Every structure is written in C-alpha cells, then in structure tokens.
Amino acid sequence: MPELTVTNVNKTFNGSQVLHDINFTVHDGEFFTLLGPSGCGKSTTLSCIAGLDRPDTGTIALDDVVFFSGRNSTFVPPEGRNLGMVFQSYALWPHMSIADNLALPLSLRKVPKTRRNELIDDALDKVDLLHLRSRYPHEMSGGQQQRVALARALVYSPRVLLLDEPLSNLDAKLREQARAWLKGLQASVGITTIYVTHDQEEALAMSDRIAVMAAGRMVQIATPTEIYDRPAAREVASFVGSCSFLDGRVVRADTTEAHVELLGSGQVVHATGTFDVRAGDSVAVAVRPERVTITSPGHMVSPGTNLIRAHVDSSSYVGARYEYLLSIGAAQIAANCLTPNHDGEVDLAIEPENLFLYPQKTLITV
Structure with missing residues (x-):
C-alpha cells in the first residue's frame, strides 16, 4: 500500500527560497491536490517528488523507499522512482504513433516485446482510445492527446501518478467533462494521485484532500468541504471561492x-x-x-x-x-x-x- 511522505522539504533557486518546510502525506489510493496561484511552489513540489528537481533539505519517501534525504545525500533519479507523470504540455513525440509513444517507456524499462502490445492496448482501453492506436498526435484533438499522455503514464503501472495541470490546455466545456472522466478513471484504477492545479473548482470537484499553497508554504491541508466551509487562514478564504x-x-x-x-x-x-x-x-x-x-x-x-x-x-x-x-x-x-x-x-x-x-x-x- 503506497503512502508518500514529504517532510521538511526546502528548495532554493538562484538564492531565492521557493519552498519552505513542506510537509504532507498522501495515502494509498488518494486523490491529493496541490492548489494555489502561479508561483506558489506547487509545480516545484511535484518536480521534487518526481526527481526532476532536487530539494536542498528534507525527506521524500514512498513507503520505506527513500527517494531523497538531505541528511545522508540520498537521491534516486526519476527513472528509479516508478512514478507516472503527465505534463501540462502532454510532451508527446510528434513523429511517433500513439502506440509508439506508449511503447517508449516500456522499452526504456526493458519490458519484453511480446508483453508491450498487451500493456499498450490495456492502457489505451482504459482511456477509451484503443481504436486510435495507429494515429499520430497531430491527428488528435487536445482532449484525446491529454488522454494519450495519461495512458502513457499508466502503461508501466507506476506506484503513484503525478499530474501537473493536465487539463489547462482544454476549453472550458471539455475541461469540465475531462475532470469527471479523470476522477472516475483514477477511482477505478485505484492509483495514488497527486494533482497540481490553480483552478479551485477543479480541486474542489476532484480531490479527496487539498493542500492550499501560498508563497512556497502549505497554508491548509483538508477535505474540499473543510477547505471551503472552514478556511483556516485568510489566504485560503481569499483564494478558494469568493x-x-x-x-x-x-x-x-x-x-x-x-x-x-x-x-x-x-x-x-x-x-x-x-x-x-x-x-x-x-x-x-x-x-x-x-x-x-x-x-x-x-x-x-x-x-x-x-x-x-x-x-x-x-x-x-x-x-x-x-x-x-x-x-x-x-x-x-x-x-x-x-x-x-x-x-x-x-x-x-x-x-x-x-x-x-x-x-x-x-x-x-x-
């Protein structure tokens, strides 16, 4: 049962501290959202978990596996963490078919060719795109590309799914449909998920718990109902809702x-x-x-x-x-x-x- 813990994480860029003693735990199967405005540190926090950024101090661990420890200089690179990540831009290879885009992370993990097609088809079926496996990204809509990126993150069965504003490139109507679909998929797969967004409505609708961030600090961590009905700080009340x-x-x-x-x-x-x-x-x-x-x-x-x-x-x-x-x-x-x-x-x-x-x-x- 994977449980991710982030303890006293600090991060500085060019002499400016962007994360201040970040602490939280994400439970097995939970949909946990980092919510806040641009520049609050939510994407940097996600990048530290993924191993794309290295914190200055603190600890990041998944169960008993330590990804980072400032105390003993432990740092597991991204490819050693078995985490799935979907970026805001989707980051699909334009010259590769959808099936080939999904095959790439399997190839890097040395999954046998005889097993790859089975895993690809299963992942595409989860996102309702199996019939488009031979298409290229430019032949698909933004919503379909978003689902391909999600399938690629799921194809190798990661222990935790990291989502960095994956719906922000969709128009308002499609975004509303996509968030319901994404939450349903996450619940059916049962994967522990950390989601980054600045959209408060999105966070309230999808999350089991929300961590509201401001200026590189955790201001409140609670359920959507608690965040909205009993905001613990003025920063939360002013950002979440009106x-x-x-x-x-x-x-x-x-x-x-x-x-x-x-x-x-x-x-x-x-x-x-x-x-x-x-x-x-x-x-x-x-x-x-x-x-x-x-x-x-x-x-x-x-x-x-x-x-x-x-x-x-x-x-x-x-x-x-x-x-x-x-x-x-x-x-x-x-x-x-x-x-x-x-x-x-x-x-x-x-x-x-x-x-x-x-x-x-x-x-x-x-």
Missing part, C-alpha cells in the same frame, strides 16, 4: 465565539467557531457572498442571526443569480441573491457560523 473582508475590532471573545465591532459603521456582529482572538484585537471579518441574505429593513430573522445595515451600490445579473455589491460604511461586501430589485437601504442577514475571523496581519499575496 469572500468579502471587513475590518473590525474584537469587543469580547472566548474560544468558541466573538463579538466584533465593524470599523467605520460601529455595528457589532457575532461569530461562532474556534477562535484565537482577544478583546481589543484587530481582525478581518470574512463572509462568502452566498451566505449573505438581503432583507428589507426591520425584517424579522431568527434569534442570534446578525443583521447588518447596508446600502446597495450595484447589481449584476449573471444568469443563475444576481450579484450585489453593498457598502457598510466605507467597506464593501458582496451578496448573491436569486431575486432582483434590491436597492437603497437594506439589512443583511448572516448566521454567526458563516463569519470567519482572521487576525490582521500581512497577507501572503495569492
């Missing part, structure tokens, strides 16, 4: 709830959860737009629900909903609503558990 942030000052608090005065308006909101804040602390109060309900001033709500007076600045119809921007003093907040024609002064109803609190500090740009 959030409004309001400046506030804690009036009173304990470990499970806090009352916060919103700066500029003087209104006080009540948040529940697990907080590490004290009275007098400056905080950012965050809320997702779909968790904000627009009501008429004086409208009755359930006891404990926050009511915040706001002014409608603008609204946009985007098909499935209306998106509103509202002002609370000098601050702005977004709200999604199914109904039109909200204007002027309104009340915003927000449940205490839907407010996130984060200490005011320098934000890692994502």
